[in-house]
Amino acid sequence: MVKYALYTGCTIPYRLNAYEASTRKVMEHLGVELVDLDQVNCCGLYVEPANKLAYLALSGRILALAEEQNLDILALCGGCTSALAKANAYLKEHEDERNAVNEVLADFDMGFEGKIRVVNSVNSFVEDIGLKELKKQITKPFNGLKLAAHYGCHLLKPSEVLQFEDPEAPKSVDDLCSITGAMMVDYRDKYDCCGAPVIATEQSLAVKIINNKLKNISHAGANAIVTVCPYCELMFDLMQLEADEVYGNGKKYGLPAILHTQLLGLSMGMDTEEVGLSLNKVNAEKIVEFLSE
Amino acid sequence: MSKGEIIVPIKEPIRSKDLDPEFKYKIANTYLGKDLKACFKCGACSGGCPVGIVTEVYKPREVIGKTILGMKEDVLTGDQIWLCATCYTCEDRCPQHVNITDVILALRNIAFRQGNAPKALVEQAKNMIETGWIQPPTASMDKRREELGLSRLPKKAVEDLQKIVKATGFYDLLYQKEETEEEK
Numbered sequence: 455m456v457k458y459a460l461y462t463g464c465t466i467p468y469r470l471n472a473y474e475a476s477t478r479k480v481m482e483h484l485g486v487e488l489v490d491l492d493q494v495n496c497c498g499l500y501v502e503p504a505n506k507l508a509y510l511a512l513s514g515r516i517l518a519l520a521e522e523q524n525l526d527i528l529a530l531c532g533g534c535t536s537a538l539a540k541a542n543a544y545l546k547e548h549e550d551e552r553n554a555v556n557e558v559l560a561d562f563d564m565g566f567e568g569k570i571r572v573v574n575s576v577n578s579f580v581e582d583i584g585l586k587e588l589k590k591q592i593t594k595p596f597n598g599l600k601l602a603a604h605y606g607c608h609l610l611k612p613s614e615v616l617q618f619e620d621p622e623a624p625k626s627v628d629d630l631c632s633i634t635g636a637m638m639v640d641y642r643d644k645y646d647c648c649g650a651p652v653i654a655t656e657q658s659l660a661v662k663i664i665n666n667k668l669k670n671i672s673h674a675g676a677n678a679i680v681t682v683c684p685y686c687e688l689m690f691d692l693m694q695l696e697a698d699e700v701y702g703n704g705k706k707y708g709l710p711a712i713l714h715t716q717l718l719g720l721s722m723g724m725d726t727e728e729v730g731l732s733l734n735k736v737n738a739e740k741i742v743e744f745l746s747e
Numbered sequence: 748m749s750k751g752e753i754i755v756p757i758k759e760p761i762r763s764k765d766l767d768p769e770f771k772y773k774i775a776n777t778y779l780g781k782d783l784k785a786c787f788k789c790g791a792c793s794g795g796c797p798v799g800i801v802t803e804v805y806k807p808r809e810v811i812g813k814t815i816l817g818m819k820e821d822v823l824t825g826d827q828i829w830l831c832a833t834c835y836t837c838e839d840r841c842p843q844h845v846n847i848t849d850v851i852l853a854l855r856n857i858a859f860r861q862g863n864a865p866k867a868l869v870e871q872a873k874n875m876i877e878t879g880w881i882q883p884p885t886a887s888m889d890k891r892r893e894e895l896g897l898s899r900l901p902k903k904a905v906e907d908l909q910k911i912v913k914a915t916g917f918y919d920l921l922y923q924k925e926e927t928e929e930e931k
Contacts (some may be wrong), residue, residue, distance in 0.1 A: 464881045467900055468888045493904035497876045501917060503855035504864065504872055508917035515904075515911065556877040558914045562907055611835035612848070647797040647834035654867040655829045656850055662801040663832075730895050 456582050457487040458528035458573070459520040461538070464496055466530055470684040472730025473530055475714035477575060479728055483591060484583060488528065491519050497529075499537040507554060512543030514555040517572075518564040526571040528578055532683030536616070538610035539572040543615045574609050575715060576682055577618055580626045585633055593723045595635030599744035601717075602639050602676035603627040604667070604690065606683035610728050621645070631680050631714060633744070634721035641674035645666065650685035658700075664689045665697040668707050678741055679711040687713055690736045697730075710738035720745060766817035774814055780850040785843040786811050792837030792847050798830050805830035807837045807847050814850065823858045829865050860920060872921055878893055879903025 482490055497705050498512030501674060520527045529535040544553045546568040556565050572579070579588055610621040619626055624645065628638040649663030668690070671679060681687040690711035698706045712734065718730040720742065731738050774780045778927045788857050792807035793799050799806045805827055813822050822828060837847040858864060876885070880903065889899050912918040 464875075464903070467892070467897075468880065468882070468884050471888075471892050471895050471897060475897055479896075490901070493902060493907070495879060495904050495908040495911070496881060500868065500871045500875060500881055501912075503852055503868065504859040505917040505920060506852070506853060506856055508912050508915040511911045511915050512908065515907065558911055561910060561914070607832075607834035607836070611839050613835075613839050621836075628752070646800075647832045647836070649832060650795065651832040651834075652798060652830060654871070655826070655865050659801055664799055666801070697770060728896075733891075 455485060455487060456578070457489065457525060459491050459523055459525040460488040461494065461516060461520075461527050461529045461534060463489060463529065463531045463534040465533075465684045465688075470687060470713075471600045472716060472733045473687070473713050476713060476719045476724075476729040477530055479724060480645060480715050480718050480722065483722055483724075484588070486583065488580075489523060489525060491516070491523075494519065497531075497534040497537040498541070499533045502537065502738060507551070509537070510541050510545060510551055511555045511558045513538050514545060514566045515562070515564065517542055517545075517568075517570065518559055518566050520570050521567055522564070524570070526573055528573055528575065530575055530684070532574070532606040532608035532685060535572060535574040536611075538614070540615050543572075544574055546548070554565060567705070574618075576609060576626050576630060579630050579713065579714075579718075582612075585629060586717075588630075589633045592634055592721045594721055594745050595746045596721060597635060597746045599636045599741065600639050600675060600677045601631055601636040602641055602671040602674060602679050603631060603644070604648065604679060604681050604686055606681065609682055617702075627680065627682060627714065631717060634717055636680075636717070636744075639671075639674045639676045641676070642670040643733075644670075648686040650688040650689045660689070661693060661696050661700055664693050665701045668694060669699055671709060672707055676709070677744070678738070679709055680714050680717055681711055682714055687711060689709055694736050708736065710729060710734060710736050710741055712738050717741075750893060754794045760817065762815065765820070767819040770819045771815045774850060774853055777853050777856075780846060780853050782843065783811070783850055784815065786815060786841075786845050788812060789844060791840045791842060792845075795836045795840055797834055797836065798832050802830070807851070808829070809853060809898040810854070811845065811847060814854065822854055823861060824863055828854045828858060828870050829868075857883065869921070872917075876909060876921070877905075879905040879908060 498509035500508040545566050559565050605624050605627050613621045632638050649660035652660040679690050716729040771875045775783045790808050831851045838886050884900050
């Protein structure tokens, strides 16, 4: 049986509860056991630009917590996945930093050994659970839903560290979502960043980036967007309203942006409440109309 | 930095007296910048940059070029390095295997020490240290979680986290900096 230490991070528990709820329900449905890590801390992603060692020690503590239980970490957020996976690889390779981090962790009787993996929910579905197994659980497939996938940078890059799939031509999210019956639609600049990390520095640029993406997706004729990372989801959903305001000239994109776990949950027969669909800012309820009876 | 206030760099010719020839070695010897000097300025990084597409102000090749030239002041005090989305596209595509995103993170580490970080980033770092969360949680969050059948917000190990930031020198960096600024 597949079993993970679940790391939900910061953004998901307080801003994107639908991601946590839909993941827990889908994993339970699939018989995957999730062990909540007690007393975690921030992954340190926000500290990386300020102080490298503090970042490595923060991520190192989470990795050590999961190592104590001998469990791989399931991280949902792109930022957390990338921060933890990068720290995992970096600490394994660099003795000086590993010793420095272990010196800090020794204070809590903890230590980093580098014996577990860090996986994202998409890695888990595609590599650990397997799409064949997953497909058996799709009891209410979508019919005629045209879906645009957004991968999220930190799921794929730096590819040398994450070693998941080719970042220039990834297929995982498309393959995963197509088992729900959705028709996956390609669009221009599909693999480009959503712009979220630029918000803190210059929001107008982030809105410009997401507007370009929405324009391309709209042009490709998609009914909805599917995302993996909470930051991408917030860009496509919440910031879509900002893009409407700034670039819409009175028109709205009206493109629902849902998480891959919400999509899976619905096609497994869960109702909209269970996957938190009403929490989406752009009305996503119309996706349900594409579900077969 | 707020709307319309981005400082557009390079207006004047570059003079050798303004350059620090040691700067590139300093960066190349720290963090993951080891292949910095291998850059042959092909521009694959700028060509694929999602931020470069929407603004003239940020191009990764320019930042790498300035770093190699030794334009220390420009790089560390300007807004450019803070506009990188850290999407790692440039780093993944670089034919010379320059860890471009990591070089930018190394530059940010130095700029942060000098007090040149965007306010929002400093705010998030302080929130994290004081509450364990990058944004302080509110009561409505627990209510929404309950409606979805989730447990209350998990408790974060704030005490351990504070020990970590103190042991790694980040705490002093963040708070003493502020005191110095207040003293001014």
